[in-house]
Amino acid sequence: MTNPSTKPRDLRPNEMTIVEAARALRARELTVRELWDACATAAHAKNPELNAYLELFAADDTAIELAQKRIDAGDASPLCGIPLAIKDNILIEGKIASAASKMLENYTATYDATVIKKLKEAGALFLGRTNMDEFAMGSSTEHSAFGATRNPHDTSRVPGGSSGGSAAAVAAHLAIAALGTDTGGSIRQPAGLTGLVGLKPTYGAVSRNGAIAMGSSLDQIGPLTKTVEDARILYDTIRGIDPLDSTTIPDGLYSARQTAEHLRIGVPRHLLGESVNADVRAAFDATLAKLEQQGHTLVDVELPTSGHALAAYYVIMPAEVSANLARLDGIRYGHAARGAALLDDYLLSRTEGFGPETRRRILLGTFVLSSGYIDAYYRKADAARAVLRQEYEKAFESCDVVAFPTTLSPAFKFGEKSDPVSMYLEDIFTVTANLTGMPALSAPMGTVERDGKALPIGIHFTALHQAEETLFTIGNAVERSR
Amino acid sequence: MATTEEVKKLAALARVEISDAELEKFTSEFDAILAYIGQLESLEVAQSAKGGKPPLRNVMREDGQPTPAGTYTEKIAAQFPFSAEATKGRPEEGVYLEVKQIITHD
Numbered sequence: 001m002t003n004p005s006t007k008p009r010d011l012r013p014n015e016m017t018i019v020e021a022a023r024a025l026r027a028r029e030l031t032v033r034e035l036w037d038a039c040a041t042a043a044h045a046k047n048p049e050l051n052a053y054l055e056l057f058a059a060d061d062t063a064i065e066l067a068q069k070r071i072d073a074g075d076a077s078p079l080c081g082i083p084l085a086i087k088d089n090i091l092i093e094g095k096i097a098s099a100a101s102k103m104l105e106n107y108t109a110t111y112d113a114t115v116i117k118k119l120k121e122a123g124a125l126f127l128g129r130t131n132m133d134e135f136a137m138g139s140s141t142e143h144s145a146f147g148a149t150r151n152p153h154d155t156s157r158v159p160g161g162s163s164g165g166s167a168a169a170v171a172a173h174l175a176i177a178a179l180g181t182d183t184g185g186s187i188r189q190p191a192g193l194t195g196l197v198g199l200k201p202t203y204g205a206v207s208r209n210g211a212i213a214m215g216s217s218l219d220q221i222g223p224l225t226k227t228v229e230d231a232r233i234l235y236d237t238i239r240g241i242d243p244l245d246s247t248t249i250p251d252g253l254y255s256a257r258q259t260a261e262h263l264r265i266g267v268p269r270h271l272l273g274e275s276v277n278a279d280v281r282a283a284f285d286a287t288l289a290k291l292e293q294q295g296h297t298l299v300d301v302e303l304p305t306s307g308h309a310l311a312a313y314y315v316i317m318p319a320e321v322s323a324n325l326a327r328l329d330g331i332r333y334g335h336a337a338r339g340a341a342l343l344d345d346y347l348l349s350r351t352e353g354f355g356p357e358t359r360r361r362i363l364l365g366t367f368v369l370s371s372g373y374i375d376a377y378y379r380k381a382d383a384a385r386a387v388l389r390q391e392y393e394k395a396f397e398s399c400d401v402v403a404f405p406t407t408l409s410p411a412f413k414f415g416e417k418s419d420p421v422s423m424y425l426e427d428i429f430t431v432t433a434n435l436t437g438m439p440a441l442s443a444p445m446g447t448v449e450r451d452g453k454a455l456p457i458g459i460h461f462t463a464l465h466q467a468e469e470t471l472f473t474i475g476n477a478v479e480r481s482r
Numbered sequence: 483m484a485t486t487e488e489v490k491k492l493a494a495l496a497r498v499e500i501s502d503a504e505l506e507k508f509t510s511e512f513d514a515i516l517a518y519i520g521q522l523e524s525l526e527v528a529q530s531a532k533g534g535k536p537p538l539r540n541v542m543r544e545d546g547q548p549t550p551a552g553t554y555t556e557k558i559a560a561q562f563p564f565s566a567e568a569t570k571g572r573p574e575e576g577v578y579l580e581v582k583q584i585i586t587h588d
Contacts, residue, residue: 110557203538217538246541311519322496329497331581336563342582343497351499359498360508363489364515366496377519383527420511421518437538 013038014173018230021176022078025071032068032081032125035176039083039127043174050150052159052168054088055096056128067123078233080123085175087166088129089136089212090221092116095126099212100144100165101134103328103335103353113210114245115179115221115238122237127175131165134355135325136186136214138162139426140417143357148414151194154453157411160190160426166224167194177225177234181211183218184313185406185430188442191224192406192458195444197231197475198224200430202465203437204249206235207242215320216247218313218434228443228475235468254465259400263474265291265461266301266399275428277409279448280457284405287445287459290481296474301395301402305387306432312388313431314424315368315381321358322365328353360420389436396464401474404429406442406458410450433462441471443478484512 013035016024024030036059047053067081086092089099091109093116098104112120119126133143141149141164151159152172159168163180167190170178180187182200191198199222206221213219223234241248267288272281288298330336330349337348354362368377395402407426417423433440440462447454459478463470489509493500500508559565559577566578 107561110554110561243543246543247538305525308522308525311521314515314519315522326497330563332558332579333561333563338564338582342584345582346497347499350497354498356504356508359493359496359500360511360515362496362498363492363500363508363512366492367512367516368519370492370495377522380522380525380527381519384522384525387527419514421514424515424518 012173014042014176016176017226018078018082018177018233019227021082022080025081032064032071035081036064036083036125039175042172043127043169046172046174049155050152050168050172050174051131051147052149052165052172052174053085053128054098054100054131054146054165057095057126060125063120063125067125070123075123077122079119079237081125082123082176083125083127084119085127085130085166085169085178086116087163087178087180088132089181090115090179091210091212092126092129095129097129097212099135100132100146101353101355101358102145103350104212104333105145105335107334109210111210114207114242116210118238118240127169130163130169130178133162133164134358135212135321136162136181136183137321137357137361139185139189139423140412140414141165142414143355145355151411153194153455154411154450157413157455158193160193160407160411162186162190163224164190167191167196167198170194170196170224170226177223177230179221179234179238180224181214181219181221182434183215184317184434185427187222187224188406188430188440188458188460189426191442192444192460193411193456195447195456196224196226197228197444198222198442198458199231199235199468199471200433200440201235201239201468202249202254202439203434204247204253205239205439205466205468207240207245207248209242209244213324215317215434216324217320218317220434228441228472228479231441231475232472249466252466256466257464259470259473262295262297263401263470263477264297264299264399265474266299266395266402268301268303268306268402268404270302271306271404275408276405277448280405280407280409283446283448283457284403284459287478287481288403291474291477294477294481296477299399301399303388303391303395303402305384305391308384309388309432309435310424310428312381312384313427313435314364315377316385316435318361318365319369319378320365322362322369325354325358325362357420385435388432392432392436392438392462393464400467400470401461401463404460405445406430406460410448410455410457429460438462438465439468439471441475443475444482445478446482484509484516
């Protein structure tokens with residue numbers, strides 16, 4: 001039975017946050033089944049238009065009943081009974097995990113990713129697998145082999161990417177929250193362009209066991225949610241050291257720093273030149289001013305090598321892509337074409353299986369690693385990466401977080417960034433956190449208007465390794481200021 | 483400047499094919515990307531940044547708690563694109579992944 005007087009807002013169940021839904025479930029205002037049905041019904045109704053999900057799963061009655069029993073028995077897990085959307089490059093046993101590629105269109109996961117195992121233990125439910133750029137390579141979902149996802153705020157525009165399906169699903173209330181992956185901004189940029197909170201955790205904070213690898217020195221799994229508190233809940237559930245991913249790190253590996261109640265926000269003004277849209281810049285400055293009013297202080301920081309971060313990223317990432325995607329050869333699983341000889345089997349399977357952007361990055365990676373070029377590109381990029389990290393560590397001596405707008409502009413139109421370099425520039429502010437391994441969060445900072453539509457934009461914060469708590473603090477402050 | 487021949491050669495190394503129809507576009511886009519990442523050339527990196535100890539290192543652990551043999555065999559075999567004809571109808575011989583003959587005697 002619903003009792004409107006105890007509800008904070010008159011919400012449909014699928015419009016709730018994790019916190020709201022968890023409360024409503026325990027207040028007996030809502031059953032797990034009703035919550036699932038509300039999300040699944042909305043997803044089935046809206047997905048033909050948005051293409052946020054590549055597949056919507058049938059209701060798992062056993063899991064729904066079990067979650068209800070746990071709640072009835074007083075289980076405190078905030079994710080118990082909460083329906084989530086999962087990016088198509090995270091393995092759920094028995095479900096297809098295609099990474100939005102023809103290469104893996106027919107691949108059924110043989111095991112649960114560690115994050116899925118943890119979510120199942122927490123009682124979470126899975127609505128479906130979400131669209132993305134093929135193998136997480138792109139910033140718009142236009143590189144999906146199964147059609148682009150549309151931005152719920154304006155369906156003539158992209159939702160960002162590569163986790164665009166997860167972002168659109170949550171923004172359109174077709175899931176309570178979602179998981180994405182972030183190699184150069186693939187959680188934070190779509191979160192920014194759809195008005196959500198997106199977190200890329202510290203490198204090693206979350207196990208990648210069961211995530212289809214793209215750039216292994218950069219990839220992290222993280223949440224896309226409606227609020228900062230929801231992001232914290234999901235992050236707390238999926239994080240932790242895992243023997244199945246040797247890059248995971250124990251708590252306290254990096255020395256924690258005590259932060260005061262009011263944070264020092266580093267602003268690299270020298271990087272916010274003409275490329276940031278004027279109204280995005282104005283919203284960014286206004287958000288910072290409100291944070292100042294709350295007692296936080298602004299500090300100028302210099303990050304001189306940042307101008308080279310994207311170039312370094314576009315050397316390191318494709319190098320790792322070309323190595324990681326070498327395993328997809330049409331022999332053991334996935335798309336398998338057969339030709340005259342074994343080499344033809346490889347060539348045909350890979351050529352038919354991979355889309356143009358994937359092939360482009362494989363070629364680029366092959367090039368930058370080839371003898372004669374490795375010093376000029378890969379080693380130089382690796383050195384730039386080390387310098388960037390030192391510069392950020394230095395900057396964090398005078399501040400607790402570094403702030404940027406998440407993107408230069410709001411969501412763009414389909415086909416607008418048809419040349420690869422202009423698409424790559426979408427990630428100009430987000431890639432650095434992947435290169436340095438530092439955690440970063442995008443939170444909504446209002447909207448700007450384009451063609452009569454209000455389009456969300458995000459503010460982006462980076463903190464020291466394992467300082468996610470500081471990001472949640474500043475994220476909460478941004479939420480309070482709105 | 484990348485040439486179409488160079489792009490073709492890279493593709494062969496990477497075991498993908500770029501069709502003739504795509505080749506011009508791929509080559510010009512490749513050039514644009516190389517021009518962009520080429521800005522790294524202008525970056526001066528201090529010697530100290532080059533030779534330093536990398537912040538990340540490989541983490542090893544002892545082998546242990548092996549999964550019993552056969553636990554995942556069926557699930558993995560179900561994903562094989564081609565299972566060996568030789569053992570079809572004789573499940574007691576197990577499941578084999580079929581690949582082309584690599585060494586020939588001609």
